[in-house]
Amino acid sequence: MSYKKPEIVAAPFDFKGINKTLLKTMYLRMVRAREFEEQLYYLFLSTPMPGTMHQATGQEAVAVGVASALNEDDYVTSNHRGHGHCIAKDVQLDVMMAEMFARRNGVCKGMGGSMHLCDFNRGMLGAFGIVGAGIPIATGAALSSVVRGTNQVAVSFFGDGAINEGVFHEALNMAALWKLPVVYVIENNQYALSMPNELVSAVTDLSTRGSSYGIPGQTIDGNNVTAVYKAAKKAVDSARAGKGPFLLECITYRMRGHARFEPASYRNKEEVAQWEKFDPIQRFKHALLEEGKLTEADFSAIDEQVEKEIEQAIAFAEAGEHVGAQDYLRYIYEDQTLVGGVA
Amino acid sequence: MRQLTLSEAMREAMIQEMEADERVILMGEDVGRFNGAFGVSQGMLDKFGPKRVWDTPISEAGFMGIGIGAALTGLRPIIEFQYADFMFCAMDQIVNEAAKLRLMSGGQASVPLVIRAPQGATGRAAQHSQSVEAYFMHTPGLLVAMPATPYDAKGLMTSAMRMNDPVLILEHKLLYGAASPGGGKALSDNTISDIGSDVPQESYIIPFGQAIIRKEGADVTLIGTLVMMHRALAVAFELEKEGISCEVIDPRTIVPLDEETILNSVRKTNRVVLVSEDVERGGVCAELSALIMAKAFDYLDAPVVTVSAKNSPVPFGPASEKEVIPQYDDIKDAVHRVLRDD
Numbered sequence: 001m002s003y004k005k006p007e008i009v010a011a012p013f014d015f016k017g018i019n020k021t022l023l024k025t026m027y028l029r030m031v032r033a034r035e036f037e038e039q040l041y042y043l044f045l046s047t048p049m050p051g052t053m054h055q056a057t058g059q060e061a062v063a064v065g066v067a068s069a070l071n072e073d074d075y076v077t078s079n080h081r082g083h084g085h086c087i088a089k090d091v092q093l094d095v096m097m098a099e100m101f102a103r104r105n106g107v108c109k110g111m112g113g114s115m116h117l118c119d120f121n122r123g124m125l126g127a128f129g130i131v132g133a134g135i136p137i138a139t140g141a142a143l144s145s146v147v148r149g150t151n152q153v154a155v156s157f158f159g160d161g162a163i164n165e166g167v168f169h170e171a172l173n174m175a176a177l178w179k180l181p182v183v184y185v186i187e188n189n190q191y192a193l194s195m196p197n198e199l200v201s202a203v204t205d206l207s208t209r210g211s212s213y214g215i216p217g218q219t220i221d222g223n224n225v226t227a228v229y230k231a232a233k234k235a236v237d238s239a240r241a242g243k244g245p246f247l248l249e250c251i252t253y254r255m256r257g258h259a260r261f262e263p264a265s266y267r268n269k270e271e272v273a274q275w276e277k278f279d280p281i282q283r284f285k286h287a288l289l290e291e292g293k294l295t296e297a298d299f300s301a302i303d304e305q306v307e308k309e310i311e312q313a314i315a316f317a318e319a320g321e322h323v324g325a326q327d328y329l330r331y332i333y334e335d336q337t338l339v340g341g342v343a
Numbered sequence: 344m345r346q347l348t349l350s351e352a353m354r355e356a357m358i359q360e361m362e363a364d365e366r367v368i369l370m371g372e373d374v375g376r377f378n379g380a381f382g383v384s385q386g387m388l389d390k391f392g393p394k395r396v397w398d399t400p401i402s403e404a405g406f407m408g409i410g411i412g413a414a415l416t417g418l419r420p421i422i423e424f425q426y427a428d429f430m431f432c433a434m435d436q437i438v439n440e441a442a443k444l445r446l447m448s449g450g451q452a453s454v455p456l457v458i459r460a461p462q463g464a465t466g467r468a469a470q471h472s473q474s475v476e477a478y479f480m481h482t483p484g485l486l487v488a489m490p491a492t493p494y495d496a497k498g499l500m501t502s503a504m505r506m507n508d509p510v511l512i513l514e515h516k517l518l519y520g521a522a523s524p525g526g527g528k529a530l531s532d533n534t535i536s537d538i539g540s541d542v543p544q545e546s547y548i549i550p551f552g553q554a555i556i557r558k559e560g561a562d563v564t565l566i567g568t569l570v571m572m573h574r575a576l577a578v579a580f581e582l583e584k585e586g587i588s589c590e591v592i593d594p595r596t597i598v599p600l601d602e603e604t605i606l607n608s609v610r611k612t613n614r615v616v617l618v619s620e621d622v623e624r625g626g627v628c629a630e631l632s633a634l635i636m637a638k639a640f641d642y643l644d645a646p647v648v649t650v651s652a653k654n655s656p657v658p659f660g661p662a663s664e665k666e667v668i669p670q671y672d673d674i675k676d677a678v679h680r681v682l683r684d685d
Contacts, residue, residue: 075416109449116447125415126448130439136405137440140412147368147394148417167436170405177400331446332483334453334507338552338599339483 004190006278009251011221013287018226023293024302026068026225030060030281031306033084036093039310040083040100040114044260050102053114054081058223058255061280062187063088065228066155066248069236075123075141075154077134080115081187082127085157091119093309094316103320110323111331125154131192132158132165135184139171142182142239153181153239155232161192163209164200172245176213179244183235184210186247187222189254194266207249215247222250223280226287252280344541348520350383352493352542353459356500357384357421359546361391364419367504370397370406371423371459380425381461381519403432407458411441414456419504427462427475427513441509442484453507457500463515463570463620464657464668472657472664474621476568479511480597480630486510486551487598489568491518492539495595498549505548515569515620534577534671535570554601556608560590563678564608566631567618568594571650571669575618578674589678597627605631606639613644616677618669623651648681650674 015023037055044053056063059081067076067088078085086096091107099106100114107119118124125141128134138156145152162168163186175182186206190196197204207217218235221227228250235246253275257264264272288294332339347355361367373380375388375398388396399406403424410420424430430437437458444452464472479487486508490496496514503510517535538557557572558579565575572593579589590608594600609615615635617628628649635647653667 077412106449108447108451111449112447118448118451120415120448120451125412126440126444126452128440130435133408133435133440136408136436137412137415139405140409140414141416142412143397143409144413144416144418147413152416154412167404167408170400170402171408173400174402174405174409328446331450333445333486338486338508340599340602 004188004251006223006253006275009219009221010278011224011227013224013226013284013291014230015226015291015293018229020293022068023288024298026064026229027284027288027294027299028302028306029064029067029088030225030284031302032093032309033060033063033087034281035306035310036087036096037083041260043100049100051113052260053100054259055256056081056084056254058275058279059187059189059252060084061225061228061284062185062222062250062252063157065225066157066185066232068229069233070153070155073123074152075125075138077125077138077154077156078118078127079131079134079158079162080127080129081159082117083114085127086117086119086124089119089122089124091117091122091124093313095119097313098317098320101317101320102323103317104323104327105316105320109327109331111328132162132167134158135162136167136171139175139180139182142175142180143178145181151240153183153236155183155185157185157187159192160186160188160190160197160206161195161200163206172210172213172215172247175245176215179242181239181242182245183232183239184245184247185232186249188249188251191254191258191267193258207247210247215245217247217249219249219251222252223278223283225280225284345544346537346540347493347542349490349493349496349514350381350519352497353383353500353514354385354387355542356497356504358387358390360501360504361395363546366417366419367421368395368397368413368418369421369423370399370410372399372401372425374398374423379423381516383519384423403429404436407433407436408440410456411436411444411454414454415444415452420456421504422456422458424458424460426471427460428470428473430458430460430475437485438482442482445484445508454509455507456509457503458509458511459514460511461514461516463517464664465516466659466661466664468659469656474619474652476513476597477621477626480627484509485598486596487513488551488596489513490595491569491572491593493520493542494539495549497542498547499551499595501546502548502551506551513569517570534574536573536576538576549595551596552599552601554592554594554604556604557591557593558589560588560612562588562612563614563616563681564590564592564612565616565618565674565678566592566594566605568597569620571618571620574669574671575674577671578678582675582678587678587682600634602634602638605634609635609639610642613642614681615643615647616650616674616681617647618650618674620652620668622654623649624654626651645681648677650677
């Protein structure tokens with residue numbers, strides 16, 4: 001079994017045109033995403049946190065790089081592995097954490113949980129457990145932007161597994177046909193649960209998968225936040241200018257199993273160790289230090305800030321009321337009296 | 344008053360709402376250049392242009408998802424499926440996304456869209472004939488309307504376009520009227536009447552969850568939608584001559600369901616015949632039976648009798664199609680049966 005080795009796509013960091021504030025923000029968002037999920041892992045072990053979760057450890061540069069190229073009112077759709085997409089779009093940790101604990105003060109009132117985290121105030125239009133479902137939905141948000149004349153761009157994040165769902169092709173065709181302002185981001189973390197892409201895709205150069213629809217694509221180092229940011233910015237700017245969709249394949253690696261406690265025994269330790277050396281946060285940090293962009297003091301300040309935010313988020317969640325037995329009734333229809341039932 | 348066909352009434356509802364609310368758009372296969380497979384959207388592309396009327400590729404799941412994305416971000420799409428059977432291609436988007444988004448997001452998401460889909464058996468064989476209501480009645484988060492008359496079509500459609508939840512409007516191909524393909528056959532089907540063809544010019548709504556009593560009666564309650572309502576009504580008028588008084592109820596929306604109108608009628612007549620064009624197993628009649636058993640059991644003088652389609656895909660051969668789909672005589676026999684059984 002072969003997998004994509006990090007060396008194949010590893011690109012040097014390029015800080016040109018990225019100011020210090022944005023660099024700090026990128027680092028902050030990546031550390032937030034990492035630490036939030038690491039903390040969740042321990043909270044699952046040590047508290048009665050319900051349900052499950054899918055960690056995106058090692059993939060933080062994709063979400064953060066792309067979201068950094070977006071305006072606040074641009075749209076994003078996400079998937080089951082979506083904590084990082086939310087954090088990249090600046091959804092607050094406290095309401096995310098409360099959602100994980102199924103509390104009423106959660107961002108989805110405790111009705112969605114880890115797999116459906118979304119925040120419409122931040123342009124997060126939903127996280128879908130059906131892995132390709134967000135692809136046409138983001139495309140529809142882009143169509144809506146055209147009809148309403150608002151100049152907003154939509155981004156759909158999905159994995160290498162999702163590109164084999166039919167809606168990928170249906171949506172890409174319509175987006176290209178109508179030149180919609182949408183950017184499709186494949187987070188190629190190399191495994192669809194247990195399946196490496198070469199065992200499920202006839203063509204494994206995924207950024208070419210839009211070529212039947214005339215959609216340009218690019219494969220990039222997904223563990224390099226500046227590379228992701230620059231490629232995304234180009235794609236987003238072009239989409240916003242009315243030039244149509246773009247397909248961005250970000251090569252990365254899922255450092256954890258598919259879901260909580262899934263040991264990923266279908267891959268070998270050597271492979272994981274190789275990718276560990278290309279950890280997107282450590283790489284970014286070293287490059288920033290080397291280039292003198294940020295100092296150890298900057299990193300410590302950010303690390304401390306995140307630690308504090310997570311502590312506060314846990315406190316916020318613990319202070320929230322538990323979801324009640326009848327809560328769900330409020331969210332089936334706008335008008336609760338429509339629920340009906342024989343009982 | 345003006346008389347309209349159901350397809351004219353549906354079109355008028357869409358046009359008036361699109362004129363009044365620029366957020367409303369129409370999408371679907373052949374809805375523009377071709378005026379819709381049944382002519383319902385005739386002239387709408389010319390009237391509103393390609394940014395309001397979108398001719399889509401044959402990509403049901405894709406354009407359903409696009410409709411959802413548009414609905415989440417400020418538009419109010421009408422999505423036409425050329426045949427209700429084709430909705431199955433978009434099942435994930437309808438069931439997993441449109442219907443579940445409000446709950447999954449804790450009420451952040453509204454999905455204000457209307458799906459329009461023609462259904463029913465009209466000699467087009469198994470993949471263009473199915474009555475699909477049970478699948479969607481079974482899907483919490485969706486609302487389901489079944490207009491049997493032009494008046495109801497306009498009022499329910501206008502309501503649907505103003506609601507903030509996904510609504511499915513199931514239309515019956517035999518009910519579109521003379522001007523549309525299939526209309527000629529409808530005219531030769533003397534169980535279909537022109538009741539409810541008087542349609543006011545001005546916009547109006549029919550609230551969801553309000554059944555209508557098409558005919559009052561004392562001996563038996565007949566409940567049916569779309570063509571089956573028309574057939575039940577024809578049976579009711581015929582049986583009047585035999586001295587049997589049937590009450591005919593058209594639920595008009597099956598989600599939400601007007602339980603009170605149904606239960607009040609059952610309490611009055613004590614006998615019920617349920618009629619539906621969807622198949623018997625796990626179907627609408629089973630659901631209505633459960634309701635009546637749970638809430639009006641003590642009022643029943645005989646077991647509820649159901650008349651549904653046979654548990655079969657709709658076959659092509661006319662004799663077989665006729666056997667599978669409930670006919671006038673099946674309903675009439677059912678009324679006699681429910682009256683015999685003490």
